Amino acid sequence: MTGLASSIERRNGVSLWRQIADRILQGIASGDFAENAALPPEVALAERYGVNRHTVRSAIAALVQEGVLRAEQGRGTFVLSRKRLSYPIGARTRFSTGLQGQTSERHIALLSSSTEPASRRIADALGIAKGAAVIRLETRGEADGHAVSRATTWFDAKRFAGIEAAMAETGSITASLKRFGINDYLRHSTVLSARHADADDLAALDLQPGAIVLVTVAVNVTLDGEPIQFAESRFPAERVELRLSAGD
Amino acid sequence: MTGLASSIERRNGVSLWRQIADRILQGIASGDFAENAALPPEVALAERYGVNRHTVRSAIAALVQEGVLRAEQGRGTFVLSRKRLSYPIGARTRFSTGLQGQTSERHIALLSSSTEPASRRIADALGIAKGAAVIRLETRGEADGHAVSRATTWFDAKRFAGIEAAMAETGSITASLKRFGINDYLRHSTVLSARHADADDLAALDLQPGAIVLVTVAVNVTLDGEPIQFAESRFPAERVELRLSAGD
């Protein structure tokens, strides 16, 4: 942002210190506050945001707790390096290849799996009957030891029986689908929204309460257009941005 | 969501009533709470979310204020119809055509315009020198009388001198660009994030404080690949979702 000094909202249900912490995170992401450099002093921030110094201190305390800042008495408060991952989304969206070059290691951890009857929404997406058995996988995407996504994925249980074992073993959706004869697939549709992280997301993504998650709801299809996978993924907005490439 | 009963977080900087209001909005969007039907009674909601009935009442009061719910003493609290707009994003993203079929009327209102030197970020995106003059437009997208987006757009001032007048007159980016000999253009890149709405967004989008906005940062190019427009758009997450179509 080119210094749009929009101010802070009061009595919204979101505390001032949380809003200011969000602003500082934005400032770091947008380059207003350089990495490894000192933040403006607390009194200056208090004036900039029109709040008391103690309120700024609460925001800073939260970000120190979060590992984003380090405060040193007498010297200043410093921005630790913490660039947001840029997660590409397009027809060939895949977790692992998408983050190549940004991280040295990444995989998908299977948190739990279950079989359940398909809800209307899932049945429609997968093109099966409502109530038919589907396998649900709860997974967490990890890159360089950090949690970067939390997803819930559904497969037709008849066609993909045992896929949870393949996921646990390979740590990859692409590799698991290969075992069922699917060597290539496409992202058919993606719907995007955002919300506050719920307790489950907070725990799995190692977020501080009040964090925002980006939510994608996607359907993957075979090259023939047959739906094979329905997934809802949550990404921590403070650590991940989604990049859409044209014609991809 | 298939009824994942994840609970609420305390002392996060986001008040319980705000979190519960968000959850109810999600519930409406996901179909957990049907439109025009009664919400569960306050005591049931209080138990479901593990909070006091008065806290649920605060959340409901906020949503009534927002026009999402209507409470009737003795009868119950009802969901007003309020479907989220689905805003398509792809290579041919355009405001007006994208919402066709979902709304009967839409246009872009020009809130203000100014000329300023390009920041590093904007200069890079537009392929011009840092400090060169750019025109900044502050706009609001409206559909059926409701604000659905708030955007800040930059153009090279040399090439698009007077585009603010064209925007004010036509209410359309596409139509304005035609006056400068650009009959077609493509969305080159889009980067997506989310944050709490700031004061400016709240006012322009008619949101209640604490609301979340989806943020897109996009570059449009001519068919030759020459960048012509750089824009940051904010969409109210409670009213708009973004839909990405493969191969678009």
Place this chain on the structure above:
DNA sequence: TACAGTTGTCTATATCAATAGACAAATTTA
């Protein structure tokens, strides 16, 4: 009518959030 179920209002209390001011402790600079 009587009753069960629901939202609306009131009082009271405890904790969190925000402001205000003063001063201590550590670091850097003159």
Place this chain on the structure above:
DNA sequence: TAAATTTGTCTATTGATATAGACAACTGTA
């Protein structure tokens, strides 16, 4: 060393947030 700058700690006060309980007001139904 002395002064200026910056973060850390403490006390005090106010308003918002959350819980608790009781009861009134309204609706639909037995």
